[in-house]
Amino acid sequence: MKFPISITALASASALGSTADGVWQNYLNDEHYLAEKQYEQFTALVAELPVIVKEEIEQLRLTDAKYKNLDDSVLYAIYVARKAVKNANWKSSDNFGVNIGSSRGATSLFEKYHKHFLTQQSAETLSSPTTTLGNISSWVAHDLQTDGPEISHSITCSTGLHAMLNGVTWLLSGMSDKFLVGASEAALTPFTIAQMQALKVYAKKQTDYPCQALNLDKKQNTMVIGEGAVAVCLERGEQKNAIAIIEGIGYATEVLEHNVSISTEANCFQKSMKMALGNINPNDVDVVVMHAPGTIKGDASEVEAIKKVFKTHQPFLTTNKWKLGHTFATSGLLSVELGIMMLQHQKSVSVPFVKEQKKPKQIKKIMINAVGFGGNAVSVLLTK
Secondary structure (H helix, E strand, O other), rough: OOOEEEEEEEEEOOEEEEOOOHHHHHOOOOOOOEEEEEEEOOOEEEEOOHHHHHHHHHHHHHOOHHHHOOOHHHHHHHHHHHHHHHHHHOOOOOOEEEEEEOOOOOOOHHHHHHHHHHHHOOOHHHHHHOOOOOOHHHHHHHHOOOOOOEEEEEEEEEEHHHHHHHHHHHHHHHHOOEEEEEEEEEEOHHHHHHHHHHHHOOOOOOOOOOOOOOOOEEEEEEOOOEEEEEEEEEEOOOOOOOOEEEEEEEEOOOOOOOOOOOOOOOHHHHHHHHHOOOOOOHHHHOEEOOOOOOOOOHHHHHHHHHHHHHHOOEEEEEEOOOHOEEEEEHHHHHHHHHHHHHHHHOOOOOOOOOOOOOOOOOOOEEEEEEEEOEEEEEEEEEEE
16 A cells, blocks of 8 residues: 555444444453344344444434435444544545445345335335435435545445445545445345345354354354444544554455355455555464354355465454354444454454464454455455
8 A cells, every 4th residue: 555544433333332332341251142033934043233222223313304214224324424423523524435335235125115016016206215225325425414425335245345445545546535434234134034044054043152153163054144334434644543554455356156155265365365465574463353254164265365375374363243243244344343442452352162362462463354245355454
């Protein structure tokens, strides 16, 4: 990178809560936040937002009459965006850009309107504008009253880190000084869960730790879906109020063998991590926050990629999906949040059911990974 990019604020909403102190405290325990949810025809393990956070989001819905018919994915994004911009002390006159992504988009509304169409053979008036993916960033920009560029996109489960990649690119190009990036996912709907179950990647039963992310000895896939949103404020150069610095960023894709496949040694991750490192010595990386979705092949291939890139130096490996679920687009940015917190508190967060690793004495550099269906990998290198 030509120069570093500062993260000056981050706000999140996930199964761990929505306050920095609360989220960190929940990372320090060995509990998970997955629970069974009753659907019309079945039950499934999911990671929902806490009741208090959902109540705050419903209060947000009431602040503007136009918000009444918006999908939860849009409201989640507005909720975290307001917090992030306030924490960064940005003003609407800064005309910052907005890039909020989502893998599923307005899932709940789309299913609702499609069901109406099947039964009534007609579409409801608001079905189009409220279910288009682009309305996430446009409503966030409307709420924050910024005139900067508005971008929404979907690149499956690496969408959030792709938003960060895009924001960094705008800043490096000089076309913008500030960019709000993020992701939002409100996909705990019956059809979405059924899709994941059809792929045979979903956790089947409640155990002490239903999602066995990073357990390389597991005999079955154990993915569990979660919901949540993250908004991150990016600024050019090293800012005095930076909570972390983006030192490198990389990306790559794979040649597909199957719609959901990834190579045995995750070639896409090898390329993205090497690009993020640039001229930095791999031995300087203390921690890798893995994508590790809890699937047999996904977890193992990423570990193999890390071995290929870091060779004899093995960074401390961790993931958060066993605790808060796989939040699709938002997952990479929730990993960024975990990375920033480990840098701030100088404490590595372990996965309780994984063989104990040697913990770094100091945490100076952390690699964050995310990948989506199709091998769309992104890696971000963070430092203090």
